[in-house]
Amino acid sequence: MFSTNDSEILGEFSVTTVINTPPWYENCYVIRHRPTGRQLVIDPGGEADRIAAVVGADGGTASEILLTHGHPDHLGGVYDLQAKFDVPCRAHQEERPIIGSVASWAGALMRQRIPAPRRLEYFTGEPALVYDGFDVGVLFTPGHTPGGVCYVFDGFVFTGDTLFNRGVGRTDLPGGHGPTLTASIARLLESLTPSARLYSGHGPAWTVAEARTWWSQAAAYDFA
Template identity: 35%
Template sequence: MEIRQMSVGTMAVCCYIVSCPQTRQAAIVDPGGDEERILAEVKRAGLDVRYIIATHGHPDHVCGIRRIKEATGAEIIMHRADAAFFWQPDTQNYFSMLGLEPSPLPDRLVEDGDIIELGNEQLQVIHTPGHTPGGICLLCGQDLLTGDTLFVGGIGRTDFPGGSHQQLMNSIKDRLMTLPGDTIVWPGHGYGGSRSTLAEELQTNPFL
């Protein structure tokens, strides 16, 4: 799997362009702004974008989805629980304060253990609730895209509607830390080159 990490938008969201080296099929994960820059990188790399994947439904991670879908025709993928939660009127009203565009309705809903085929590569969906009800991580071999579940030196906040600190810690302990220690952590926020391993986080992350 080829992974391109881009820091986008006003909240330094880590957007990922993941692709199969053989087929050039690609997915864009969490396009949280700077859509034209993302699309320019896709064009430069000669990629065929099949999917737009949201690790969760917070507007800072999904505000670029509509523009990316219009440009590529790719399917929008989100966990079933976040699709249900973020289209509730009360939830939409709360997050409208951020002034960011919500995602269009997803084309495909996923659950824990689902596989997203990307050419000769596979992304495994790991449901990690806590930051949001339907937060997910994506595992491909040694690479783990953790969204806002786990950061380099931090964890996702849980004070927004739908958040639960205990649930988040259980997700990290029971769903992520059971993976090999050399699994590479690609977080949902940070600047260029932001990554770690599960072993490093277990040793140095103050929340763990």
């Protein structure tokens, strides 16, 4: 089952959502900075050909691949995408053990081989990623995994599996920790403007204002 690719214009950017197929229907995002044509790919979980077709429309090329975290359903397409676009893939240093075990995970969970990225560069802390014409902020949001991050653009944010539209990431996988995730989500929502759009790793987008309302009720739950 394929879904068509949804595209939205947000200021200087367009955001195209490529929803991958079963079992997880994870969201991959292609972000295009319209003034420069520079494109970033976030969490290419699989189906590299479909993602490459979005990136390559109008003769475009990718500049970089960013990972919110290292689960197989978010990086399974990196190897093939890097064969088409020889660009670095970035992730947080604390995610190294998760990414390092991806091949064995994928074998056990998905019965398929997922090759590790060809080029992988780790960052530490919460750097500003500086590109030609714009910056991307990093918020370190561990809890779903030890090195999970959110990528903060001007007016929109990619939250990976830290926060979904009315849901949070699971914390029962290796390196997951409920209280840490709760603290990360609280800090994330406090630090963003209410109108900012939130794009998550699975499911539909929503806004910080909607998320705050939901969270103020859901935070009473114990996610540990």
